[in-house]
Structures are given as structure tokens and as C-alpha cells.
Amino acid sequence: MTETPELPENEKQKLISLGQAVIKTEASAVSDLLPRIDENFALACNFMLHCKGRIVVTGMGKSGHIGNKIAATLASTGSPSFFVHPGEASHGDLGMITPQDVVLAMSNSGETGELVTIVPIIKRLGIPLISMTGNPASTLATEADVALDISVAKEACPLGLAPTASTTATLAMGDALAVALLEVRDFTEEDFARSHPGGSLGRRLLIHVKDIMHSDDAIPMVDHNASLTDALMEMTDKTLGMTAVIDNDTKLLGIFTDGDLRRLFDQNIDIRKAMVKDVFRKGCVTVKPHMLAAEALQLMQKKMINALLVVDENDKLVGALNMHDMLRAGVV
Numbered sequence: 001m002t003e004t005p006e007l008p009e010n011e012k013q014k015l016i017s018l019g020q021a022v023i024k025t026e027a028s029a030v031s032d033l034l035p036r037i038d039e040n041f042a043l044a045c046n047f048m049l050h051c052k053g054r055i056v057v058t059g060m061g062k063s064g065h066i067g068n069k070i071a072a073t074l075a076s077t078g079s080p081s082f083f084v085h086p087g088e089a090s091h092g093d094l095g096m097i098t099p100q101d102v103v104l105a106m107s108n109s110g111e112t113g114e115l116v117t118i119v120p121i122i123k124r125l126g127i128p129l130i131s132m133t134g135n136p137a138s139t140l141a142t143e144a145d146v147a148l149d150i151s152v153a154k155e156a157c158p159l160g161l162a163p164t165a166s167t168t169a170t171l172a173m174g175d176a177l178a179v180a181l182l183e184v185r186d187f188t189e190e191d192f193a194r195s196h197p198g199g200s201l202g203r204r205l206l207i208h209v210k211d212i213m214h215s216d217d218a219i220p221m222v223d224h225n226a227s228l229t230d231a232l233m234e235m236t237d238k239t240l241g242m243t244a245v246i247d248n249d250t251k252l253l254g255i256f257t258d259g260d261l262r263r264l265f266d267q268n269i270d271i272r273k274a275m276v277k278d279v280f281r282k283g284c285v286t287v288k289p290h291m292l293a294a295e296a297l298q299l300m301q302k303k304m305i306n307a308l309l310v311v312d313e314n315d316k317l318v319g320a321l322n323m324h325d326m327l328r329a330g331v332v
Contacts, residue, residue, distance in 0.1 A: 022156040022164065029152040029165035030172045036149050037176060044104075044146045045180050047128040048079060053100030055081040058089065060114050062163040063106045063170065070104070070174030077182040086114035094121055102128045104177075108150075108166045110138020119143050132173055134166055148173055209296050210289035212329045213310050213319030214240065221246050221317060224253050228274040231256050240322050242307045245280040252317045255284035255309060286311045289318060293331045296321070 007015075048055055055074055059067035067083055074081035084093055086105075097103065103122050107115050110133035119140065122129050131144035134151040141147040150173050156164035214220075220238035222231045224245050234243045235258070242257040256276060264271060264279060286309050287296045296308055300323065310319030 025154065025156040026165045026168040029169045032153065033150065033169055033172060033176075040146050040148060041176070041180075044130045044148060045177060045184070047102050047130060047146065048074075048104075048177065048181055049184060051079075051100070051102040051128075053080075053098050053102075055079055055104055056097050056101050057081060057083045057104045057106075058086045058115065058118075059106040060086055060112045062167050063108060063112075066167050066170045066174065067104075067106055069171065070106075070178070073175060073178045074181070077178050078185045079178065079181050086112070086118055089118050090114065094118060097122070097125065097127070099125050099127055102130065104130045104132065105140060105144070106132040106150075106170055107138075107140055108134040108163060108170075110135040110140040112140070115140055132170055207293040207329055207331060208289065209287055209291045209293055209308075209310055209321065210319065212293055212325045212331075213289065213321040214238070214325070215319045219317060219320045220244060221250075222276055223248070224277045224280070226276045228256075228271055228276055228279060231276045231280075232261070238320075240307055240320055242320075242322075244309050244317050244320065245276055246317055250316050252284075252286065252309060252311050252315055254280045254282040256280040257307070284309060286315075288312070293326065293329060297326050297331055300326075 055071070057067040057071040057074070058064075064083070064085060071081045071083040082096075084096055089097075105115055105119075110131065116139050119129070123143065128146070129144045130146045130148065131140045132148045132150050133141045134149075135141060136147060136149050136151070141149075150166065150169045152165040152169050154160065155162065155166060218238065220234050220240050220243040222234050222243055222245060224247060231243050231245075235241065235256075242255055244252055245254045245256060247253055256279065260279065260281060261271075264274075269279070285299065285303050285305060287299065289310055289312070300306065300308060307320065307322035309317060310321065312318050
């Protein structure tokens with residue numbers, strides 16, 4: 001490992017002050033957007049909300065990088081969207097834009113050549129053009145159907161050259177559009193999870209009890225007329241820390257757990273001679289196969305139990321699961 005040279009105190013304080021100054025400048029740039037969330041903002045949302053195709057986001061350079069992120073945010077929150085590079089657009093990629101779409105174009109100057117070049121084609125298609133610029137008097141802003149002002153008092157870069165506060169403001173305005181649309185569309189957590197099936201949220205919200213429960217021969221269960229010894233053998237074999245107690249028609253009657261076994265030692269009961277029907281618990285907590293695993297987990301936590309039995313609409317036993325199954329599935 002390379003040894004890091006010691007930083008003099010004055011240099012350290014200078015770096016801290018510079019970093020704080022950047023945050024203050026960018027925070028001010030975002031705060032200045034508040035009064036600009038106005039009728040134009042609502043009109044832009046309306047165009048996007050009634051878009052029958054896709055929201056096509058475009059921008060050059062740093063604006064393009066921000067545009068890529070805004071397109072991804074829109075797409076993942078219920079507003080189908082993709083990014084088109086304006087340089088590539090004039091060399092064939094304009095064919096990706098259809099008359100059903102809405103275009104969201106961003107440029108701090110509002111005069112970016114690659115964007116200005118394709119504006120007439122967008123207008124000829126007769127589709128709404130929404131601009132996000134730092135210059136309301138620019139070509140892009142004046143040609144747009146809706147112009148959103150994302151101008152900043154100054155960049156955080158001391159040279160005023162590197163896009164910093166301006167890109168932060170653009171991203172914040174894009175997030176404001178995406179979240180406003182999300183709310184109006186009544187976009188839910190489950191909708192979000194469907195577009196993020198590989199993430200932890202997807203696992204929590206898309207996995208159902210039936211997807212992780214033990215079924216068929218893997219379910220620990222004994223007849224109510226079985227001996228307690230048979231029940232203990234079943235619990236040992238299936239390793240879920242409990243067994244269901246059923247009648248002759250597989251209808252669930254109750255449960256016997258490791259905890260119940262421990263409590264029997266405090267009673268004057270001969271475990272080797274006891275029958276399940278004399279010691280099992282009736283009225284145990286159950287869930288249905290189509291319940292979300294996350295809901296089942298909440299129930300387990302609320303009831304302070306480590307396992308659940310799964311029954312169908314007729315109270316017939318169809319599955320079993322415990323906390324280890326939740327952990328393996330990534331629900332916890």
C-alpha cells in the first residue's frame with residue numbers, strides 16, 4: 001500500500017472550504033428552481049402524461065450525460081423514455097423518433113449546434129418539444145412548445161467553465177418532472193419493482209409465498225392421531241422447526257413447534273407416550289400462497305414467530321416456510 005503524504009492543516013482546511021463552497025453553490029442553484037415550477041412545468045408534465053409513444057430525451061456533452069440519467073429515471077417510474085444522442089440523430093437516429101413521441105431537449109446555452117440542427121425535423125413531425133435551457137431567449141427555448149428555465153447564477157467551478165451547478169439544476173428539474181408524473185400516474189411500489197426485478201426492492205415486492213414455500217413431500221405434517229414421537233421425527237426430517245397437524249383430509253388443525261416441545265419439559269408429560277392431539281396448538285397463524293412474501297415477513301415479525309403454514313381457501317395445507325426461507329430469497 002502506497003504511503004499517503006501527510007496533509008498540512010492549512011491545506012486540509014482549504015480543501016474542506018472549497019468542497020463546502022461547491023455544495024452551497026449547487027444547493028442555491030437547486031433552490032432557485034422553486035419559483036420556476038410553474039404553469040410551464042405543469043404544461044410540460046401534461047405533454048408527457050398524454051404521450052402515446054415515448055419521451056425522447058436528448059442533449060450533448062454533460063447535458064447528454066444528465067439526459068441519460070433523466071431518461072432512465074422516467075422509464076423506471078412509469079413514463080416510457082429513452083435517450084437519443086443529437087449528433088447521431090442527424091445521421092440516422094432521428095428515425096427512432098415517431099409522431100407519437102415527446103422530445104425533451106436540454107442545453108445550458110440553448111444554442112448547441114447538434115440540437116438546433118434537428119429542431120426543424122422535430123417540428124416537422126408535429127410532436128411536442130420541451131426544452132430545458134439556461135437561456136430563455138435562446139434558439140432552443142424559443143422554438144420549444146414549453147421552455148423550462150434551468151439557469152444558474154454561477155457555476156461551482158471557479159473558472160465558470162465546467163458544468164457543475166447547471167448540470168445539478170438540470171438533473172433536479174428532470175427529477176421533478178419524473179416524480180410529478182409518477183404521482184399523477186398512481187405509480188406504486190409494485191410497479192417500480194416490476195422494472196427493477198434484480199434489485200432488493202424487486203425481491204421484496206414481487207416474490208410471493210408460493211415462490212419460496214416448501215410444498216408437497218417437503219411440508220412437515222402429521223396426522224392428529226400420530227404419536228408425539230412421530231411428530232418429532234417429522235420435524236427432524238423436514239428441518240423447519242415445526243410440523244403441521246392435519247386431519248384425514250389434509251385440513252389444517254394446528255401446529256407443533258420446537259418451542260412447544262421445550263414447554264412440555266415443564267409439564268408432567270411422558271413425551272415417549274404422548275399423542276400429538278393432546279399437545280399441539282390449535283388456531284395457528286397461516287397465510288395464503290398468493291400473499292407477498294414481504295407481507296408474510298411482516299406478519300412473522302408482528303407475531304414474533306419464525307415459521308408459517310400455508311393454506312388454500314378451504315384451509316387445506318399446501319405449504320410451509322420459515323425465516324431461513326425469507327433470508328435465502330432476499331426478502332429480509
